[in-house]
Amino acid sequence: MAEMRGFLRSDGRKGIRNVIVVAYLVECAHHVARRIVNLSDDMDVHLIGFPGCYPNSYAFQIMTKLCTHPNVGGVLLVSLGCESFNREALRQAVADSGRPVETLVIQQAGGTKATIEAGRAAVARLKAIADQTPVVPMARHELVVGTICGGSDGTSGITANPAVGRCFDWLVEAGATCIFEETGELVGCERIMSDRAVTPELGAEIEACVQKAERYYTIMGFGSFAPGNAEGGLTTQEEKSMGAYSKSGSSPISGLIKPGDIPPSGGLYLMDVVPDGEPRFGFPNISDNAEIVELIASGSHVILFTTGRGSVVGSAISPVIKVCANPETYTRLSADMDVNAGRILEGRATLDEVGAEILGLVEAAAAGDRTVSEALGHQEFILTYKSFEPVGPACLPTRAA
């Protein structure tokens, strides 16, 4: 197998891709930005953006973390001109990170056609600079890997999720950083999670974070965390949640982060994706890609996506590896899947074997191989309004004195 390699950034982090990001700063600039991306016809030119015209510090933070993500080599900002997004602060943050960045303002650039033409030329310039980024060997401990499940069914918790958990255990053992989330689906295992925390104070923060999720979803009208679906063999809330939780493996939990926080060291981290305060902007995450974006904003190089019913999505910026839990789904959607964890149900593979296969695919992606969704051109992206308070001091591991 090819060796892992990384694009070395000025902060010392390494990216496994060298993407040029074209970012619209309000929905009004979306079409122009999309045309620039489409006309560049390059798998490594990606579209991201924030649709809202009103300011939101969460959205600004996520956009900044994404534009300075290790997988990103250059940034083109596309502004209409009158939106409230602080484009100069974002441009400055990207420039400070040592990346090439350009801004186009449609109202000043002469409208749609002129901005698209200027954007194509800008992408070519950015790419030429990004192509000079040093490529260096990358080790397992430098990887940041996120996981999410979507379209789950009764098989997810016994095949794909625990197989990802094995992969996470090996990554954490090697010093890598692994991130799991979905606190709303972890109701019932907060005590088990807090017992795995590296300090009692972190354990208390984890319990409080699940409690917040439970309350938030109750207010949203989805508080019916009913005892698990008995016909699939599930008996209790704990059992149902443990199925989702099994993606995290069995390593100690080193910290609790919020979207955009970069874990300070290797280990296993829980991401709290539920906003703080009274619900203001609707559902915490309106679809799977909203969570994927948050995992990437916290530095994930690769996303492990487990699915039972069968999702086809990928993502902008970081490749998605899809692990299919259900062998029947795999038969229908094999051309969209990277891993058939359903073989465990069929008795054709063990959890360890599938876990090792997933780890191999993470390393192959870091060596430059395209994942299935990436090769198909999937670059889904969504970012909406949220509000968060910073994490408390007990949430992050303190370095030994």
Added chain:
Amino acid sequence: MSTPISPLILLHPDDNVLVVRAAIRAGDALDIDGIPITAAQDVTVGHKLARRALAAGDKVLKYGAPIGSMTAAVAVGGHVHMHNMKSDYIASHTRQVVGGSEGGH
């Protein structure tokens, strides 16, 4: 790989239940940690069988974690489901009320 494949999966070494991978019929011969067992009833995929004899009150361990407690005894190979186990979970907001503190906000 010509050995017959077990219809049961062990998710974690500490578990006292096994997950049914392929449907089991009453009368099927099962091997649970070297103990030969005859299945007492049909059990469908995704359900659980006892890996060892369990008594009422015992924690049920799956994924290496307690997912509830037994309400009745079960023999090795017996079906562990709604009829003989229950949740130990108290929602944290309920627990707060039970604990006498409803919080300030």
